[in-house]
Amino acid sequence: MRAPTFRRLLNLWPPFLFNSIRLQWLSGDYSEAKVGLRLRPWNRN
Secondary structure, three states, X not given: OXXXXXXXXXXXXXXXXXXXXXXXXXXXXXXXXEEEEOOOOOOOO
């Protein structure tokens, strides 16, 4: 599976989807990733 397709599918994975976690970038060989977490009322300290 290509990295961009895998990144999109992983963004729809329920633990990521419901916690507003986004895989923003994934290298072609899957060795590096950039992940972001949106600030929401349920995930701020």
